[in-house]
Amino acid sequence: MTSTNDAPSTNTPSTNAAEVKDALRAKYAALAAGTVDPDPPSQAEGTACTIDVEYDGVAGYVSEADLGLGCGVPTDEAGIETGEAVLDLGAGTGIDAFVARSLVGEHGRVVGVDITPEMVDTARAHARTLGYDNVTFVEGDIEALPLESASFDVVISNCTLNLVPDKAAAFDEMHRVLRPGGHFVIADLVTQGTLPSAIRDAAEQYAGCVAGALERTAYLKILRGAGFDDVQVTREHEVQIPDDVLADAASPSAVEAFRAAGGALMSVTVRGHRA
Numbered sequence: 001m002t003s004t005n006d007a008p009s010t011n012t013p014s015t016n017a018a019e020v021k022d023a024l025r026a027k028y029a030a031l032a033a034g035t036v037d038p039d040p041p042s043q044a045e046g047t048a049c050t051i052d053v054e055y056d057g058v059a060g061y062v063s064e065a066d067l068g069l070g071c072g073v074p075t076d077e078a079g080i081e082t083g084e085a086v087l088d089l090g091a092g093t094g095i096d097a098f099v100a101r102s103l104v105g106e107h108g109r110v111v112g113v114d115i116t117p118e119m120v121d122t123a124r125a126h127a128r129t130l131g132y133d134n135v136t137f138v139e140g141d142i143e144a145l146p147l148e149s150a151s152f153d154v155v156i157s158n159c160t161l162n163l164v165p166d167k168a169a170a171f172d173e174m175h176r177v178l179r180p181g182g183h184f185v186i187a188d189l190v191t192q193g194t195l196p197s198a199i200r201d202a203a204e205q206y207a208g209c210v211a212g213a214l215e216r217t218a219y220l221k222i223l224r225g226a227g228f229d230d231v232q233v234t235r236e237h238e239v240q241i242p243d244d245v246l247a248d249a250a251s252p253s254a255v256e257a258f259r260a261a262g263g264a265l266m267s268v269t270v271r272g273h274r275a
Contacts, residue, residue, distance in 0.1 A: 060102025072187025090160025202249035
């Protein structure tokens with residue numbers, strides 16, 4: 001399952017991409033430990049999603065694995081069936097992986113991948129406590145997954161891919177590890193229109209994990225470019241940035257121009273399949 005024999009070779013990431021990933025690891029390591037770094041690297045600021053998501057009544061929900069870092073519930077739209085193999089990208093401490101496990105049952109399997117060792121360790125501890133031997137967690141980079149090609153029926157992800165520096169590489173990897181006929185469902189953040197820098201800063205302060213968010217049309221274009229068919233948004237809602245947060249980060253004229261242009265930060269759930 002975790003053999004690297006089928007994984008594509010990758011080039012050394014750029015300095016900027018490496019710095020982003022190091023910042024993400026630092027931020028999410030602190031979140032996994034329940035601590036807050038009093039003086040984190042500047043790149044780590046705002047990298048954690050803080051959008052309220054309701055898991056009330058969702059089968060398989062494990063409150064201990066819920067760090068409040070998602071922007072949707074991708075399993076709601078995923079059509080996961082008993083016995084399937086599911087991959088959760090950016091699994092964190094396992095919240096969506098455990099929900100997926102309730103759907104695949106004892107004869108299916110779920111693999112969660114996360115770039116942060118502390119998140120992986122915590123997720124593994126939850127799986128041991130729950131007695132789930134068909135849910136495993138792997139430390140790995142979404143841009144170069146340490147997993148065999150064509151080995152999963154469904155890929156899910158929750159508010160993670162917007163953080164990945166090279167989204168084209170990540171979407172290519174999603175396509176590679178899916179079996180022909182498999183599909184993905186991802187909840188993520190995108191922008192509607194181009195967010196002025198001051199507005200983006202305000203959104204970052206409020207919701208986090210916005211710095212890498214792409215404009216919606218560009219995001220969907222990259223997914224289609226990775227070879228996915230029937231790519232469509234199945235659910236969306238605007239992430240409302242409070243007026244006081246906007247006022248602290250942007251001038252009144254910038255806020256007025258942003259609203260007049262119809263710009264917005266959107267939480268979307270996107271689905272597509274591999275032919």
